[in-house]
Structures are given as C-alpha cells and as structure tokens.
Amino acid sequence: MARHSRKIEILDAASRIVSQQGIFNLTLEAVAKEAGISKGGLLYHFKTKEALVSGMVKHLTDNYREKIEAHVEADPEEIGRWTRAFLNVTFNHVYPNKDWNAGLLAAKAVNPALLKPLHDAYKDWQHKIENDGLDPTDATLIRLSTDGIWLSELFDVYQIEEEKKEQVYKRLSEWLHALQKKEVPFSE
Amino acid sequence: MARHSRKIEILDAASRIVSQQGIFNLTLEAVAKEAGISKGGLLYHFKTKEALVSGMVKHLTDNYREKIEAHVEADPEEIGRWTRAFLNVTFNHVYPNKDWNAGLLAAKAVNPALLKPLHDAYKDWQHKIENDGLDPTDATLIRLSTDGIWLSELFDVYQIEEEKKEQVYKRLSEWLHALQKKEVPFSE
DNA sequence: GCGTATCCACCGTCCGGGTAGTATAGTAAT
C-alpha cells in the first residue's frame, strides 16, 4: 500500500467533517475517527491542528493547479486558454465539489495566513488571464463571474435555479468564444 | 440615550472581533469586553451565542436591503433598476466594509441555517434582477461578477490590482448601460 | 408627595464539559 497516501486520506476526512458538520466540529479526535486512525496516529502525521489545516489548503491548491494546467495543455486553441481553463475547471470540478470549500473555511477560521498557497495560485492565474490574448477586463469579468458562482453557493446566497445555472455557463462560454474573434495582441 | 442602540453596539463589536481576530476568538467574553459591557450584560441582550450570531446576520441583511431599496427609489430610469442597485450598493458599500463578511463567516461556522434572512433577500433580488427589463442571463452575470469581487476578496483570492478594480466596475456599468438599449419586455 | 413594589439593564462568579497537545508503552513491518 502506498503508505504516504494516508496523509491524503486524513486530509479528505478533515474536509468531510468541515463541509458536513462545520468548523467547530473539526477536532483532532473527530478527524482521527473519520479517517479510521487513532489520535496519536493523526498527530504523527500532522503535529498540530494548524499543520493539518495548512495541509488541507496545500492539497486543494495542488489539485486545482493540476487540473487547470492539464486543461491548458489539452486546449488546441492558444487564445483564451487560461480563461477557458479557469472557467471550465472551476465550473465543472471545483464548484460541484463541496470539499474544496472546507479548506477555505478552515484556513480562514484557524489562520488566514495559511491561505497563502491559494493566493499565489490566484495571482498566477489572474496574470495569465490578463495576458491571454483577450481583452483583459472582459477576461477578468469572466473570472469574477465564475468565482461568484462558486463562492455565492458556499454561503447559499446563489439562489439561482438549476436550469439558469447552465444558461450562465453557456453564456460565459459563448462570450469567451466571441472574445477570441476580436483578438488583442499578447502583451508578453 | 437611546438604550436599545446598545444591541447594535454589541453586534458591531462582534463583527469587529470576527473580521480582525477570526471566528475562534468570537467568545462571549471577548464580545463583552469589546463592547465595553460585562458578560452578564451581554447575555441579557442575547441569551445564547447563536442568538448573537443570528442578530449579526439580521442586522447586515437589514442594512443591505435598506441600501438597495433606497438606491432603487432614487433611480429615475426604470429599466435595469435592480441590477444597477445591486451593482452599485455591493461595490460601494458592502464590498469595502469588512464587517459585512463577519456575519457570513460567523453564521456559516455556528449554524448555516442562520443565514436564512440573507438567503431570502438574495432570492428576492435575483428574481428582481431577472425581471429588470434586461436580458435575464446577462443581468445575472453582472450580479455574479459583483458577488465574485466581494467574496473573492473575503478569501483574499481577489488578487487584482487596485487600478483594475475600477476598470472592472466601469466595464460593468457600461455593459449595464448598453443592455438598456436592447430592451427586453418585462415579463411581469 | 411619600413609601414601596416592580422592572430594567447590567455585573461577577462559578461550574460542567470539552479540547489541544503531551506522554508513555507497546506493536508490526521493513
């Protein structure tokens, strides 16, 4: 058995607890139980609670990064690559997966500085999106709408019907397609 | 002295603690101290911690509602009223005020069901925005971008320069203005 | 116009329960 995958099992268990039972139930004992491990075993892998939460953020950031990079590489069209990757990955992978939110909430509660890996990823993407061969402000707006869907669902303020959700996604994709036509020269 | 304003002072104190020190420091004692009151006095006004957080959500929802309604009433142009109000109020009042976030985070942590007043407000606004005399999908996109700005800043994943922020706002306003021209018949 | 009863807004303390983290002793596989 890949022994080091145990760490990821623990991270997943922690995420499940946060998304199903909330931050205040993220106790070391609860995580140990959910992961099918003893408290001592948990502390062997993560020396403090903060280290555990830090691991959650790193884990989700790595996954997010991987998915976006894979999408960019598989995209035959150069213009709008990053914006398209961000839209599609966020909408289809991140957004429906409640556990992504758990890391955010846990970090924000325990110590916001732990969000740094995610900040760095976003700084990177924002830069890529602004230099994606599209009008940078329009590309940024597509990014923001996408985040808006994700994050407003996190607080259950989305309040948009399932059917409209698809329409929004379609409209965003079409808009992105149209933006390709009025190409903006790459600035780098 | 308006004695019942004391409740609002307590709510503000609680918000300050959450936004400056995080959820885990939102203890009754800390709130009491920040509000310049004793713990017993605090419990007189809010019988449980949950009641306190519930008060935070209600307070911010009421403020949000008032501001949006005032904006709608002051708007001479009928088409796009609600979308414009949502954009302007969120961008200029809610978004720069960190304390608005505190209520969200506190409720999500303590008991997500406490967010109901805010859900109801959003449900209302979303309905108004979809029937604002504009193309409903485009209007929804404007709403989502606006939320995206607000909420991504909450997790510090905004990562967009100050200057670009204004550009985004301007682009959104222009877009809204352009949408007015290709009017869509009111559906109600 | 004076005593008194009630109520309001608030104070200070105490207690039971829970939690992070430490310690320690042991096990099984490599």
Added chain:
DNA sequence: ATTACTATACTACCCGGACGGTGGATACGC
C-alpha cells in the same frame, strides 16, 4: 533500528451558560 502507527491516560486551559445579585428609573397606592 527505524517507520508508522495504536491505545490510553493526563494536563492545562477555555468557554458557554446558569445563577444570584444590584442600583436606578418608573409606576402604583394612599
């Protein structure tokens, strides 16, 4: 011998909530 744990016990602390006050304002009876 080291790694990767299990199991249990213990400490030191903290927090929510209950409870029993208290001074001052207001209302009521006579």
